Amino acid sequence: MRRKITLKQIARELDVSISTVSKALKNSKEISEDTREKVQAFAKLYNYKPNNIALSLKNRKTKTIGVIIPDIVHHFFSKVIRGIELYANKKGYNVIVGLSNESFDKEVINMDMLANGSIDGFILSISKETLQLQDYHHFNETINQGMPIVMFDRVVNEIECDKVIVDDFEGAKNAVLSLIKNDCRNIALITTKDYVNVGKYRTQGYMAALETSDYVPKTEYVLKVEDESLSEYNLLSLENEIKEMLTNNPEIDGVFAVNEIYAITAMKVARRLGKKIPNDIQIVGFTDGVISRHAVPGLTTVSQHGEKIGEKTAELLINRIEKEDDFEPFKTVVIPTELIIRESTKQNLTVSN
Amino acid sequence: MRRKITLKQIARELDVSISTVSKALKNSKEISEDTREKVQAFAKLYNYKPNNIALSLKNRKTKTIGVIIPDIVHHFFSKVIRGIELYANKKGYNVIVGLSNESFDKEVINMDMLANGSIDGFILSISKETLQLQDYHHFNETINQGMPIVMFDRVVNEIECDKVIVDDFEGAKNAVLSLIKNDCRNIALITTKDYVNVGKYRTQGYMAALETSDYVPKTEYVLKVEDESLSEYNLLSLENEIKEMLTNNPEIDGVFAVNEIYAITAMKVARRLGKKIPNDIQIVGFTDGVISRHAVPGLTTVSQHGEKIGEKTAELLINRIEKEDDFEPFKTVVIPTELIIRESTKQNLTVSN
DNA sequence: ATTACTTGCGAAAACGTTTTCGTGTTAAAA
DNA sequence: TTTTAACACGAAAACGTTTTCGCAAGTAAT
Numbered sequence: 117m118r119r120k121i122t123l124k125q126i127a128r129e130l131d132v133s134i135s136t137v138s139k140a141l142k143n144s145k146e147i148s149e150d151t152r153e154k155v156q157a158f159a160k161l162y163n164y165k166p167n168n169i170a171l172s173l174k175n176r177k178t179k180t181i182g183v184i185i186p187d188i189v190h191h192f193f194s195k196v197i198r199g200i201e202l203y204a205n206k207k208g209y210n211v212i213v214g215l216s217n218e219s220f221d222k223e224v225i226n227m228d229m230l231a232n233g234s235i236d237g238f239i240l241s242i243s244k245e246t247l248q249l250q251d252y253h254h255f256n257e258t259i260n261q262g263m264p265i266v267m268f269d270r271v272v273n274e275i276e277c278d279k280v281i282v283d284d285f286e287g288a289k290n291a292v293l294s295l296i297k298n299d300c301r302n303i304a305l306i307t308t309k310d311y312v313n314v315g316k317y318r319t320q321g322y323m324a325a326l327e328t329s330d331y332v333p334k335t336e337y338v339l340k341v342e343d344e345s346l347s348e349y350n351l352l353s354l355e356n357e358i359k360e361m362l363t364n365n366p367e368i369d370g371v372f373a374v375n376e377i378y379a380i381t382a383m384k385v386a387r388r389l390g391k392k393i394p395n396d397i398q399i400v401g402f403t404d405g406v407i408s409r410h411a412v413p414g415l416t417t418v419s420q421h422g423e424k425i426g427e428k429t430a431e432l433l434i435n436r437i438e439k440e441d442d443f444e445p446f447k448t449v450v451i452p453t454e455l456i457i458r459e460s461t462k463q464n465l466t467v468s469n
Numbered sequence: 470m471r472r473k474i475t476l477k478q479i480a481r482e483l484d485v486s487i488s489t490v491s492k493a494l495k496n497s498k499e500i501s502e503d504t505r506e507k508v509q510a511f512a513k514l515y516n517y518k519p520n521n522i523a524l525s526l527k528n529r530k531t532k533t534i535g536v537i538i539p540d541i542v543h544h545f546f547s548k549v550i551r552g553i554e555l556y557a558n559k560k561g562y563n564v565i566v567g568l569s570n571e572s573f574d575k576e577v578i579n580m581d582m583l584a585n586g587s588i589d590g591f592i593l594s595i596s597k598e599t600l601q602l603q604d605y606h607h608f609n610e611t612i613n614q615g616m617p618i619v620m621f622d623r624v625v626n627e628i629e630c631d632k633v634i635v636d637d638f639e640g641a642k643n644a645v646l647s648l649i650k651n652d653c654r655n656i657a658l659i660t661t662k663d664y665v666n667v668g669k670y671r672t673q674g675y676m677a678a679l680e681t682s683d684y685v686p687k688t689e690y691v692l693k694v695e696d697e698s699l700s701e702y703n704l705l706s707l708e709n710e711i712k713e714m715l716t717n718n719p720e721i722d723g724v725f726a727v728n729e730i731y732a733i734t735a736m737k738v739a740r741r742l743g744k745k746i747p748n749d750i751q752i753v754g755f756t757d758g759v760i761s762r763h764a765v766p767g768l769t770t771v772s773q774h775g776e777k778i779g780e781k782t783a784e785l786l787i788n789r790i791e792k793e794d795d796f797e798p799f800k801t802v803v804i805p806t807e808l809i810i811r812e813s814t815k816q817n818l819t820v821s822n
Numbered sequence: 823a824t825t826a827c828t829t830g831c832g833a834a835a836a837c838g839t840t841t842t843c844g845t846g847t848t849a850a851a852a
Numbered sequence: 853t854t855t856t857a858a859c860a861c862g863a864a865a866a867c868g869t870t871t872t873c874g875c876a877a878g879t880a881a882t
Contacts, residue, residue, distance in 0.1 A: 119615050120585070122868060133832045138870060148830060163610075167586040169525045170868035173837045178522065180565070180587075188550050191759075194542045201541075201568050205575075210582060212533070212565040215554050229563060232473070233520040233838090234533075257516075262472050380763045387765070406544075407763050410733045412740070475838060486862045491840060501860060523838035526867045586868085825882070833874080844863080852855070 121162045130158060172233075180210040181433055182235040184226050186218045186243045186270075191376075191405030192422045193241070196268065199426020200239060207434050209236075220245040224254045237264040237433045242272060248311045250274075264436040266429045269420075270314060271448075278432040279448040280425050284314050287418045287453030288321025289328075291400045292372050294416075294455060296329050298398055298462045300370030304337040304361060306378040318374040318402060336365055341378065351381070358385045371399045376407045379415055383460060398461040414458030425451050474515045483511060525586075533563040534786055535588040537579050539571045539596045539623075544729070544758030545775045546594070549621065552779020553592060560787050562589075569596040577607045590617040590786045595625060601664045603627075617789040619782045622773075623667060624801075631785040632801040633778050637667050640771040640806030641674025642681075644753045645725050647769075647808060649682050651751055651815045653723030657690040657714060659731040671727045671755060689718055694731065704734070711738045724752045729760045732768055736813060751814040767811030778804050 127134045132151065140147045140155035141164070147155075172178040181204055185193045201211050212235060214226030223243045230238070238258065246252070247270065255275045259265055268280040295303050305322045308315030319338075326333050339361050341354060358381060362368060371386075373379035379401025383393060391397045393413055401408055404419035428449055457463065480487045485504065493500045493508035494517070500508075525531040534557055538546045554564050565588060567579030576596045583591070591611065599605070600623065608628045612618055621633040648656050658675045661668030672691075679686050692714050694707060711734060715721060724739075726732035732754025736746060744750045746766055754761055757772035781802055810816065 136831060146830065165585045167868050169522060169531065169586040172522045173526050174869050176837065189544065189547045191542065194547050197541050198568065210565055210587065212563055213554065215551065232518045233522040234563065384765050406760055410760050412737050412765065489861060499860065520838050527839050529867065
């Protein structure tokens with residue numbers, strides 16, 4: 117159980133100086149071949165590897181990026197992480213993960229823990245509470261200290277940084293247009309409260325689709341749900357709200373839901389009410405997760421390509437980190453969505469953007 | 470865009486020594502009240518925070534733990550991460566995540582990246598390829614360098630370290646016993662190849678349940694699937710294999726599947742074959758993920774309590790890290806499973822262990 | 823034989839902390 | 853007045869690297 121060997125120990129053992137060892141290991145030609153071989157053999161024997169922390173201190177960079185997301189038990193976010201990790205690893209970076217758990221305080225604490233030298237930059241998606249409070253001081257402070265940030269999905273105009281988003285508006289609009297082309301006359305929307313801006317944009321996309329088709333949006337067809345948390349209790353109340361909407365408005369023949377859970381729940385409730393899918397009612401969700409894929413019938417949904425989002429955020433961040441004095445203007449990259457057609461809608465078209 | 474301020478800069482600015490600044494900030498009473506206040510005011514003004522990397526180097530510990538898992542887009546693993554993060558954060562630790570993507574090489578590379586000073590200990594679950602190759606040298610080397618490891622779920626006897634596992638055997642046995650008590654006479658098993666040892670133990674649990682009930686296991690009822698990866702192609706071949714088993718053995722009235730995907734797919738296939746669930750055929754899965762919860766009908770399943778597993782691994786690891794010279798024997802903690810009864814089985818009992 | 827260059831190596835600084843051990847000044851005790 | 857003790861602070865080492873610079877010895881050129 118020998119501890120990790122250091123340059124100093126090798127130097128002492130071989131009776132040379134630390135500098136010599138360091139240079140020998142880097143094949144510096146300042147060092148004679150004899151010494152080089154001797155040192156390298158010894159180092160290999162004892163499996164010498166330079167200490168990352170010492171390197172970080174010396175180089176003032178850690179080759180590590182911090183990722184702060186609201187939740188990891190969530191198909192979209194874990195896909196994004198996978199994309200980040202993929203790209204970062206390829207570039208020799210590590211990924212350190214903080215979960216805000218949708219809480220403002222935990223977001224701040226996590227950022228504080230990491231912002232003091234542990235990482236070279238942040239990738240983050242804003243927590244709901246922060247969005248609601250509209251308190252973004254911690255982001256600005258971090259940026260002012262020279263630490264680059266890239267935001268994705270849940271972003272906010274107030275912060276100047278690189279961003280990677282999905283075209284929520286277009287994606288939603290296309291989804292609803294596909295319902296319209298599929299002969300839906302009365303299309304409902306199940307969405308979140310407006311402070312979640314991805315929900316807001318998807319709602320706007322729904323409205324836009326209706327308007328371009330000369331449909332008149334009816335407020336009875338719009339359900340704004342308080343929270344998308346999955347606790348059993350909320351799931352029940354979600355079911356009840358949907359049931360109420362569908363029974364009060366039996367003419368509804370299409371549903372666009374801003375996430376998988378709402379969509380699958382709508383499907384469940386509709387069937388319980390005796391409606392056939394997709395003949396009586398067609399349903400489209402958002403996020404191509406495991407639920408959509410394995411539901412029966414399969415759920416037509418808007419795919420966000422989370423992994424691509426992750427790769428792109430990592431790419432933007434690492435670029436910023438590595439050419440630091442390069443004052444490029446901040447970019448906002450939009451990753452196109454794709455409508456994945458499955459059995460919850462009728463099969464007579466393909467739309468994508 | 471001022472860079473982070475350091476002790477040295479404060480010292481120069483205030484015309485005192487670095488030591489004085491350091492002590493003043495720690496409220497050492499070696500320092501006069503005057504100086505203390507002056508330093509603290511200045512530090513607060515410039516938002517001084519000690520550099521973590523420097524501290525890590527000095528203290529020779531990083532307050533960071535490395536987690537290596539095969540996949541993050543996976544309900545169970547992301548739950549575990551959440552548990553790890555929860556406990557670790559409470560103890561002031563950060564979590565750095567590496568994904569092996571079920572590959573031996575990536576597992577080794579990831580461990581190498583982290584083992585050189587970046588972290589104080591590992592939490593990991595072994596990749597399938599490593600399990601198949603049975604090459605565990607990288608684990609042993611890491612342990613020999615004095616770095617503690619805690620393994621969970623996919624563990625292996627050959628490595629001496631703390632472990633946290635689910636009682637796969639008992640969980641599976643109970644699940645199958647519940648089917649038997651529910652009057653199933655012909656129970657099929659859908660499992661993985663044997664090198665995935667959690668699959669192996671669950672298979673053994675199935676066998677044990679049959680034996681204790683004087684059922685004779687039939688090989689026609691056992692389906693060993695090559696790979697649980699979710700690609701569309703494999704999903705189709707999975708469906709076909711299940712279909713074949715169910716049509717060749719129409720008397721099958723119960724299915725135990727070693728994961729959610731197999732279970733939900735079995736359900737899908739069974740219904741396509743005109744079988745009613747749970748009346749004609751009852752189905753039990755393993756892992757209480759989002760699929761089981763949102764399936765229609767809801768899937769009865771064995772819950773592993775991933776979050777608890779995560780918390781426990783973190784607890785074991787941090788204990789090892791913090792009392793380092795304490796030569797406690799290695800523990801293996803078993804987290805009890807729980808059978809979550811939903812609509813895919815008949816409703817006349819509750820079993821748990 | 824003197825100068826000039828090459829070769830091979832070591833000393834030391836730097837990254838940002840914490841902590842031990844002095845040390846000079848002042849106040850209290852002898 | 854001399855000794856002792858308390859007080860307030862600074863110097864320096866240490867953590868493990870990399871890198872610049874200097875220096876001695878040997879070799880080549882004058």
